[in-house]
Ligand SMILES: Nc1ncnc2c1ncn2[C@@H]1O[C@H](COP(=O)(O)OP(=O)(O)OP(=O)(O)O)[C@@H](O)[C@H]1O
């Protein structure tokens with residue numbers, strides 16, 4: 001499992017005073033968040049509170065109007081120019097993304113490529129590995145997520161749980177310092193949730209930095225080093241699960257937990 | 262997840278089994294297929310009409326089938342066929358390439374590219390093809406060197422000075438200009454049909470922009486581009502008959518010329534042309550089936566069967582059915 005090729009160097013993530021508007025609608029309202037290297041952070045919050053937007057700001061799929069994100073001290077999507085932040089070229093942003101894995105709620109696997117091709121594509125396309133190395137790595141990763149026998153299947157021939165595990169392997173193939181999960185089990189039938197959570201748990205144990213948006217409170221309690229509760233685009237409270245989940249300080253957190261538990 | 266509270270309840274107290282349920286368990290009961298007498302009658306009517314039509318086609322002296330046989334493989338006609346194929350092939354490829362570029366321009370973030378593409382598509386969809394061809398033809402007659410400077414395909418830069426080569430270039434350029442405008446819309450539609458999640462996943466993986474298009478978006482777009490583009494291709498095959506008006510002897514042109522020389526053979530010559538176009542369209546349709554099947558990889562759980570596979574399962578189904586029916 002901990003073969004040489006799978007070695008990942010965990011990264012630290014810093015979100016600094018991020019504001020994001022969609023038109024006149026303020027979606028993120030000054031979010032500050034520090035994720036230490038190797039830490040597992042779970043983000044909770046009601047629907048529409050800005051959880052997905054926050055994750056998408058971290059890998060610069062969305063540009064914040066104010067504020068910035070840095071991974072291991074490197075600014076994401078922008079660079080400092082005097083007192084200002086200047087947007088990077090698309091090519092530079094794409095290059096930065098290979099250190100930030102992203103797992104989508106709807107998997108978004110490439111349906112015209114086999115499972116193996118899905119996992120092996122990115123390291124080759126970004127020039128990190130040659131074809132043979134990438135395929136070898138892809139096989140190891142598929143083995144790790146328990147899908148070694150599915151490498152030549154097409155994504156639509158797999159169950160939802162299997163597809164999401166392939167998506168996780170695909171994200172891992174770039175050996176990112178941090179992996180972001182946006183409700184990775186929300187599109188799954190209840191009996192398939194467990195197999196995906198098991199894979200994420202395995203990652204958490206191996207010391208990868210993870211930021212996970214989920215509604216699985218039990219899972220959060222089990223693996224989170226820190227739980228962040230967000231509402232109306234603001235972080236309402238954060239701390240270890242024993243505090244935020246068991247002794248929430250804020251009315252809104254209590255309210256939310258009483259609904260989802 | 263968000264099932265109405267009533268749903269679970271109604272599931273648990275399912276109605277008791279009906280009293281008139283068959284005595285045998287369902288597993289042992291054979292389901293008889295529904296009989297459809299209407300379908301048999303309709304089939305009979307259609308068969309009779311078809312037989313009448315074919316009989317008329319074969320026996321009516323108007324068609325002069327012996328002359329048809331005489332002309333069908335004449336070298337003049339085959340030369341025309343070659344011109345038709347050449348012009349179609351070049352225009353199909355160049356038109357698609359142009360269409361992809363125009364579609365990309367149309368979808369790009371640059372307002373200038375978008376405007377240029379829009380104007381191009383607007384112009385060339387508005388002007389009748391025959392007008393474009395005549396324009397180019399007169400142009401090329403005035404400026405013998407014009408065709409060399411046209412920025413399409415390296416294949417034409419080495420053409421000899423003969424009039425035929427120039428005419429083919431004129432035809433191909435004219436058809437490609439027209440074809441590209443239509444192809445652009447087919448390609449654009451195909452690209453737009455690719456799920457936004459695919460773009461996001463590709464961007465999130467940091468795949469280089471060109472790779473995203475070539476390996477992720479375009480292959481998926483081709484699935485919906487293919488039927489539209491093939492439709493255009495079939496139009497194109499027939500549109501090549503217009504090149505006769507710029508003095509190129511394609512299939513139609515060859516028949517037309519022969520018809521002028523042998524006025525009594527006009528009908529069989531038109532039949533020759535018709536049958537050749539039918540053959541070309543058939544070939545295109547068969548190729549289309551396999552191309553679509555190729556691009557359907559992964560899009561459906563299992564690929565549609567080829568005609569051969571269909572035939573095989575059809576035969577074995579029939580056998581099984583006969584065995585079942587006779588076993589009663
Ligand atoms: N592209 C967009 N344009 C306009 N408004 C948007 C856009 N994307 C998101 N929003 C709005 O921003 C707010 C936050 O959206 P976001 O997707 O981040 O919420 P979320 O916390 O992830 O919710 P959920 O739990 O339902 O996924 C919502 O009110 C949403 O309607």
Ligand SMILES: [Mg+2]
Nearest residue numbers: 051052053182
């Ligand atoms: Mg969301």
